[in-house]
Amino acid sequence: MKLRSLLFVPGDRPERFDKAAASGADAIILDLEDSVAPERKGYARDAIAAWLAGTRGCTAFVRVNPLEGGQTADDLAIILPAAPDGIMLPKAEGAASILALEELAGQGRLPPILPIATETPAALFELGSYRSVRDRLAGLTWGAEDLPASIGATSTREADGRYTAPIEMARSLTLFAAHAAGVAAIDTVFPRIDAMDDLAAYVGRARRDGFTGMMAIHPVQVAAINGGFTPTPAEVDHARAVVDAFAANPGAGVLKLDGKMIDRPHLVQAQRVLAAI
Structure with a gap:
């Protein structure tokens, strides 16, 4: 499942579902949580289930409500029969939350799960536990809003825009x-839709640091995100040269390529580049 870009869509706005699916995003996230008012949750569930039952045209996740809110079971009861491609779990707190979600759904009924893994202080201390449920995961993501609110932080950003x-x-x-x-x-997500240069810089930093994809809040962001997480032709050519060099010298730990020394970490990075094509 390629997940360079994941575009949020409010679950109570079904007129936007097809537009989101046609945006070029690798996946859309049909939201039942923050973007839907409490009195519209039921309508949103039914709208999402109806759309999922049709011709989707793209990978579709559903963000359910947090486990502690008492609405997750209702979400799953309506959504799972329509077979979403994945479930996003907000306010997840490690492997225990994944197992709790699985228990609510019934064993073997859940598609891959994408936890939002940093929205509570306790969640940070459970991040290592996701290794024990890796076979149930589509990935891991994080959020920059709920966590500062939960600890009373007055800002998430420095004056220059850095976290x-x-x-x-x-x-x-x-x-x-x-x-x-x-x-x-x-x-x-990058919270502004009117600052495309800043978005491109943000995406570039994310890929540089080792992220493989990013969430989006508006279709206008999708192309920049997809482009930023797609290797350039020059990167692909270099990666193939590295892989070919090691394939031709299977016993070598260090090789010389284009006048530079390369070793096994370079091979691993080259393999990651080729896997992202």
């Missing part, structure tokens, strides 16, 4: 947890 130290730590821990579990590392 504050606590928020940056949550981002980094999610990145490492995803790679430790061997699943996709999905960066959080």
Whole structure:
């Protein structure tokens, strides 16, 4: 499942579902949580289930409500019969939350799960546990809104736009947890839709740091995200040259390529580049 871009769509706005599916996003996230008012949850469930039962045209996740809110079972009861491609779980707190979700759904009924893994203080201490449920995961992602609210932080950003130290730590821990579990590392949303240069810089930083994809809040962001997480032709050519060099010298630990020394970490990186094509 390629997950460079994942586009949020409010679950109570079914007139937007087809447009989101046609946006070019690798997946859409039909939302039952924050973007849907409590009195419209039932309508949103039915709208999502009806759309999923039709011709989707793209990979579709559903973000259910948090486990502690008492609405997750109702979400699953309506959504799962329509066979979504994945479930996004907000306010997840490690493997225990994945197992709790599985119990609510019934064993073997859940599609791959994408936890939002940093929305509570306790969640940060459970990130390593996702390794034990890696076979149930589509990836790991994080959020920059609920966590600061839960600890009383007054801002997530420095004056120059960088994340504050606590928020940056949550981002980094999610990145490492995803790679430790061997699943996709999905960066959080960029909140502005009128700053495409800033978005491109944000995407570039995410890929540089090791994220493999990113969430989006508007279709206008999708092309920049897809482009930023797609290797350039030059990167692909170099990666193939590295792989070919080691294939031709299977016993070598270090080789010379284009005047530079390469070793096994370069091979691993080259394989990641080729896997992202």
